[in-house]
Amino acid sequence: MQLLALGLNHHTAPVSLRERVAFPFERIEPALAGLKSLWTGSAKLSAPEAAILSTCNRTEIYCVTDDAAARERAVHWLSQFHNIPAGDLAPHLYALPQSDAVRHAFRVASGLDSMVLGETQILGQLKDAVRTAAEAGALGTYLNQLFQRTFAVAKEVRGQTEIGAHSVSMAAAAVRLAQRIFESISTQKVLFIGAGEMIDLCATHFAAQNPKALYIANRTAERGEKLAERLGGTAIRLSELPQRLHEFDIVVSCTASTLPLIGLGAVERAIKARKHKPMFMVDLAVPRDIEPEVGRLADVFLYTVDDLGAVVREGNALRQAAVAQAEAIIDTRVQNFMQWLDARSVVPVIRDIHGTAEAMRVAELERAQRMLARGDDPAAVLEALSQSLTRKFLHGPTHALNTARGDSREQIIHLIPELFRTSGSADK
Structure with a gap:
């Protein structure tokens, strides 16, 4: 069994x-089906397992298979799925097997691998990924156990350390950057494009600065209106953006669109209408909502999630003291999980032993019942039953001991006291 995070x-x-x-989101379920098909027909696993975590900062595949070439197959599949040459993709990929995959999952859920150290949003995103995999029938014993322990570790880390103290979020970083450009946000008009969790966080942070006006543009009008009402803002339609973009000093966008919503031409027209008054734009979406070329305009300050990373790192130093403690917790829990995994590896052997013993028992019981049916003495039947079961039970170990040579024989000799609790056992 191979556990892999790629x-x-x-x-x-x-x-x-x-x-x-x-x-x-809508492509994750079919993607999971494609992933599982890579390893269908496994001889050792009842079914391969897979989960996909995809956020603005990471795309990760977690899988369980007995395929020795799992890494190569997964890289090839990812390359084909997204139509990206494997040569362009491979240098940026990490492939973590077994305990390294477990440690990585624990660190991700605990916020130790995030751009914003200790942030909590990733835990919710990971839970969503697991829920999607479960609904797609892609989770099994191993990944289900891994993720349940992952959630427990994240809770333990946050409860026993100060990893989340002095939090610096992407939303707070966006406000901090805006304050470097504008003397006061209270004199600026702010537009938020989208109404998801990230926009909700950003809008809440900006609303705390009492901007001159706050607007929400969202594809689903009802959701946009609900967020705008809560923040004391105004909801507008996405279709209004080309005509109204010039009205806003600050634009923050984060949608699930697969194509840019704001192009270079639209921003150029907006800047002209603003008489080249500066515009601050933050694109938190992946794929991006704002064409990258917009950043070349002289009067536009465009920042992406990567740009905000430098800002959030300024607050990370305040939380470094808790990292060592969190890592220690994770190391212990990784060992615990690997012990569970090792125990699971002997389950097939134990099942075979029980199956063989049951077959012996049934065969001897049927033989004894036939003897009783023809009128044999019950005491003699019981004696024969016990002797036959004992001989069959001891045949395998005795044969192995008699035929083994050298180190193999010595190993069997040392195992017998433990297996049969003979006089050589410590537990008499």
Whole structure:
């Protein structure tokens, strides 16, 4: 059984590649079916297992298979699925087997591998990924156990350390950058595009600065109106953006669109209408909502999730003291999980032993019942039953002991006291 975590993240790949490898929500379930088909027909596993975690900062595949070439197959599949040459993809990928995969999952859920050290959003995203995999029938004994322990470890880390203290979120970083450009956010008009969790967080942070006006543009009008009402803002339609973009000093976007919503031409027209008054734009989406070329305009300050990473790192130093403690917790829990995994590896052997013993028992019981049916003495039947079961039970170990040579024989000799609790056993 091979446990494998394969993927890329903000440490290994730029946003330009991460957005190409991201999985839109509606494509995850068919992707899981494709992943499982790579290893269908496994001789050792009842069914291969897989889960996909895809966020703005990472795309990761977790899988369980007995295929020795699992890594190569997964890389090839990922390359084909996203139509990216394997040569372009491979240098940015990490492939973590067994305990390394377990440790990675624990660190991701605990916020230790995030751009914002100790952030909590990733835990919810991981739970969503697991829920999707379960609904797609892609989870089994191993991944289910891994993720349940992953959630427990994340809870333990947050409860016993201060990894989440002095939190610096992407939302707070966006506000901090805006404050470097504008003297006061209270005199600026702010537009948020989208109404998901990230926009909710950002809008809440900006609303705390009492901007001159706050607007929400979202594909689903009802959701946008609900967020705008809660924040004391105004909801507008996405279709209004081309005509109204010039009204806003600050634009923050984070949607699930697979194509840019704001192009270079639209921003150029907006800047002209603003008489070149500066515009601050933050694109938190992967794939990006704002065409990268917009960043070349002289009067536009465009930041992506990677750009905000430098800002959030400023607050990370305040939490480093808790990292060592969190890592110690994770190391212990990784050992615990690997012990469970090792125990699971002998289950087939134990099942075979029980199956063989049961077959012996049934055969001897049927033989004894036939003897009783023809009128044999019950005492003699019981004696014959016990002797025959004993001979069959001892045949395998005795044969192995008699035919083994050298080190193999010595190993069997040392195992027999433990297996049969003979006089050589410590437990008499």
